[in-house]
Amino acid sequence: MKKEIMVLRNILESNEADAAVNRDFFTRKKIATVNMMSSPGSGKTELIGKTIDILSSELNVGVIEGDICTSMDSERLASRGIQVVQINTEPFGGDCHLEASMVKGAASLMDLGRLDLIFVENVGNLVCPAEFDLGVDSNVVVLSVTEGEDKPLKYPLMFRTCDLCILSKTDLLGVLDYNADTARMHVLKINPRIEIIELSAKTSSGMDGWISFLKNLVFIKKNSNCSRHTPAGE
Amino acid sequence: MKKEIMVLRNILESNEADAAVNRDFFTRKKIATVNMMSSPGSGKTELIGKTIDILSSELNVGVIEGDICTSMDSERLASRGIQVVQINTEPFGGDCHLEASMVKGAASLMDLGRLDLIFVENVGNLVCPAEFDLGVDSNVVVLSVTEGEDKPLKYPLMFRTCDLCILSKTDLLGVLDYNADTARMHVLKINPRIEIIELSAKTSSGMDGWISFLKNLVFIKKNSNCSRHTPAGE
Numbered sequence: 281m282k283k284e285i286m287v288l289r290n291i292l293e294s295n296e297a298d299a300a301v302n303r304d305f306f307t308r309k310k311i312a313t314v315n316m317m318s319s320p321g322s323g324k325t326e327l328i329g330k331t332i333d334i335l336s337s338e339l340n341v342g343v344i345e346g347d348i349c350t351s352m353d354s355e356r357l358a359s360r361g362i363q364v365v366q367i368n369t370e371p372f373g374g375d376c377h378l379e380a381s382m383v384k385g386a387a388s389l390m391d392l393g394r395l396d397l398i399f400v401e402n403v404g405n406l407v408c409p410a411e412f413d414l415g416v417d418s419n420v421v422v423l424s425v426t427e428g429e430d431k432p433l434k435y436p437l438m439f440r441t442c443d444l445c446i447l448s449k450t451d452l453l454g455v456l457d458y459n460a461d462t463a464r465m466h467v468l469k470i471n472p473r474i475e476i477i478e479l480s481a482k483t484s485s486g487m488d489g490w491i492s493f494l495k496n497l498v499f500i501k502k503n504s505n506c507s508r509h510t511p512a513g514e
Numbered sequence: 515m516k517k518e519i520m521v522l523r524n525i526l527e528s529n530e531a532d533a534a535v536n537r538d539f540f541t542r543k544k545i546a547t548v549n550m551m552s553s554p555g556s557g558k559t560e561l562i563g564k565t566i567d568i569l570s571s572e573l574n575v576g577v578i579e580g581d582i583c584t585s586m587d588s589e590r591l592a593s594r595g596i597q598v599v600q601i602n603t604e605p606f607g608g609d610c611h612l613e614a615s616m617v618k619g620a621a622s623l624m625d626l627g628r629l630d631l632i633f634v635e636n637v638g639n640l641v642c643p644a645e646f647d648l649g650v651d652s653n654v655v656v657l658s659v660t661e662g663e664d665k666p667l668k669y670p671l672m673f674r675t676c677d678l679c680i681l682s683k684t685d686l687l688g689v690l691d692y693n694a695d696t697a698r699m700h701v702l703k704i705n706p707r708i709e710i711i712e713l714s715a716k717t718s719s720g721m722d723g724w725i726s727f728l729k730n731l732v733f734i735k736k737n738s739n740c741s742r743h744t745p746a747g748e
Contacts, residue, residue, distance in 0.1 A: 320665050374641075403641070452686070
């Protein structure tokens with residue numbers, strides 16, 4: 281067990297070093313970066329697609345897409361004519377999360393001079409991705425209202441690591457036994473400083489707050505050499 | 515990287531040995547065991563609760579409940595007056611999955627002479643739990659229809675490891691953009707031998723097939739010294 285813990289510590293320390301490189305790199309390039317994390321099926325790809333549709337007249341957006349295998353999500357997004365780089369973790373042992381080195385490698389394949397904002401869509405997993413700082417400006421957790429109100433209490437590290445929690449698929453609220461106040465209370469119990477936005481990518485209800493959040497992030501990045509947001513794990 | 519892979523191999527080999535012990539143990543005790551796996555929020559606890567309500571007049575059912583932290587789910591189930599043992603993985607580094615040794619330890623706390631069937635509710639995670647054989651009779655993956663049709667293709671190991679896939683929350687089908695035929699096709703593409711049951715624990719639609727599956731498992735276990743189902747990872 282001691283050996284396992286030592287190896288895990290080495291992996292996390294090596295990841296921290298790569299994340300610091302990413303942070304410096306994206307700051308110099310003045311590109312805002314957002315790490316999108318969630319359980320499988322919370323609607324991350326749908327949300328990113330709708331977000332790009334709204335932002336495309338003002339901003340150049342790219343996506344680094346993380347999946348164990350398949351390129352289905354990146355194909356969905358690339359059909360919008362944007363830059364998408366797919367990371368498949370299967371050749372690396374089917375990793376259940378992205379690491380900073382993978383993001384670094386993917387970014388090196390992009391035409392960065394043309395980008396204002398990069399979404400990193402992490403592997404669908406509410407546990408392991410939270411342990412790996414990617415060196416981005418903002419960590420966002422998407423929690424579908426279909427998953428129930430208790431998830432922040434059961435998966436606390438994810439909610440502690442993020443600065444925004446999106447409660448997604450709110451168009452389904454009318455047919456669920458779901459108490460939105462309880463969900464918000466649980467999120468804030470784990471992380472009192474986290475922002476919460478309720479939205480539906482399907483109906484566009486609540487998208488305004490999310491778009492403002494992103495525009496603010498891009499504005500700050502363009503006009504400063506410092507990162508506004510606390511990196512994951514700190 | 516080589517060191518990491520070696521440590522991972524050691525962990526998995528050690529887990530295999532513990533799983534073999536569990537398999538022999540539960541066979542001798544003639545207790546059927548089912549490992550329930552899924553993303554967070556697929557409705558595993560709700561389904562197990564409703565299943566116990568239906569089976570309680572015929573069978574004695576116990577639950578080994580796996581969570582990173584909290585005992586919310588075990589409290590929900592224990593209110594039915596059944597035996598429930600909670601495993602919290604947080605003291606073990608917040609593990610994102612159960613291991614065979616944890617199940618062995620939990621079973622040792624139960625009054626096994628009074629049980630016909632044990633559900634092991636794994637940590638909500640569609641990736642890592644599939645790598646760890648627990649030495650049970652059946653691995654079951656619960657996939658909520660709210661998660662979309664593509665998950666079997668994106669998380670293939672989970673669907674390869676299981677002998678039953680439950681497509682849950684079918685009461686929501688009327689309000690989702692979801693094609694049940696596509697979902698079934700994707701499940702069977704990954705694992706042509708898997709059984710598929712569509713059900714709603716909320717309305718009880720489709721529960722009959724699931725109850726039959728479990729009764730069959732218990733009957734075989736009571737009347738044989740051999741395990742009918744292929745263990746995970748084989």
